[in-house]
Amino acid sequence: MTDSPVKTRRDGAILEVTLDRPKANAIDLATSRIMGEVFRDFRDNPDLRVAIITGGGDKFFCPGWDLKAAADGDAVDGDYGVGGFGGLQELRDMNKPVIAAINGIACGGGLELALSADILIAADHASFALPEIRSGTVADAASVKLPKRIPYHIAMELLLTGRWFDAEEAHRWGLINEIVPAASLMTRAWEQARLLASGPPLVYAAIKEIVRDAEDAKFQDAMNRITQRQLRSVDVLYDSEDQLEGARAFAEKRDPVWQGK
Structure with a gap:
């Protein structure tokens, strides 16, 4: 441009x-x-x-x-x-x-x-x-x-x-x-x-959505929405390859390779 x-x-x-x-x-x-x-x-x-x-x-x-x-x-x-x-x-x-x-x-x-x-x-x-x-x-x-x-x-x-x-x-x-x-x-x-x-994009997405959603919510209401996977970005994260990659990398003592999926 x-x-x-x-x-x-x-x-x-x-x-x-x-x-x-x-x-x-x-x-x-x-x-x-x-x-x-x-x-x-x-x-x-x-x-x-x-x-x-x-x-x-x-x-x-x-x-x-x-x-x-x-x-x-x-x-x-x-x-x-x-x-x-x-x-x-x-x-x-x-x-x-x-x-x-x-x-x-x-x-x-x-x-x-x-x-x-x-x-x-x-x-x-x-x-x-x-x-x-x-x-x-x-x-x-x-x-x-x-x-x-x-x-x-x-x-x-x-x-x-x-x-x-x-x-x-x-x-x-x-x-x-x-x-x-x-x-x-x-x-x-x-x-x-x-x-x-270099960080995990799916985690960033979850953080930003949680922050927005919880801005005017009571703590327990916000936590319930997270744990019940009512936020799209959180639901995607918990079923993602990146979630598994983070655990594997920690166990293998190496840097994770984030794919955003």
């Missing part, structure tokens, strides 16, 4: 997705639809195991919604495509790990996009905000996600004030996994991606 605002690069089982819309990597409706197609295809391709999402350049990860496009007629409630805004945060059955490599400013919908990933790695100059309050609208996805990720009163302060905060503060509240020098960001993201790509 060399002429697209969404660039992709594949290396083995890893897909790198770069949002590249100068000057700021803002997302309009057309870009959101492309991102949805990219992540849907990633989800559905059995040969791909891990995705990295990052931004082009070294200043912006993503500032969210393209307000200039909105002024030209893009409706804020328009067709964002499969997966909703940014193609990721509402994509159903995304049972593969996604890493966000935050290379700069991540605000508004851009921060919400980053929150859709499973592991967040930030460059040391990255900064964050949810400034929707200042333009008279709501950071809807962040209002759902943020109070579940960090202390409630901190989440509410960030949502109600729209203030900026840096990578150090984001890390202190557990919003991101780690901070690295900007020059090392993609190297670190690929290191993490290769580690995950």
Whole structure:
């Protein structure tokens, strides 16, 4: 996708997705639809195991919604495509790990996009905000996600004030996994991606489905659904060759060879 605002690069089982819309990597409706197609295809391709999402350049990860496009007629409630805004945060059955490599400013919908990933790695100059309050609208996805990720009163302060905060503060509240020098960001993201790509994909799928299903469930209800094999990914895992391979490899004191089946 060399002429697209969404660039992709594949290396083995890893897909790198770069949002590249100068000057700021803002997302309009057309870009959101492309991102949805990219992540849907990633989800559905059995040969791909891990995705990295990052931004082009070294200043912006993503500032969210393209307000200039909105002024030209893009409706804020328009067709964002499969997966909703940014193609990721509402994509159903995304049972593969996604890493966000935050290379700069991540605000508004851009921060919400980053929150859709499973592991967040930030460059040391990255900064964050949810400034929707200042333009008279709501950071809807962040209002759902943020109070579940960090202390409630901190989440509410960030949502109600729209203030900026840096990578150090984001890390202190557990919003991101780690901070690295900007020059090392993609190297670190690929290191993490290769580690995950070497792991058991059926187990990853089960973990992600269990986490989603149990988010608002009582503990015993969630456990009952798992043990009764009511979750598709868990049912597939328990009957899989990989489940047997893991046991054999342990008994034989060797590294397992995961087939994803």
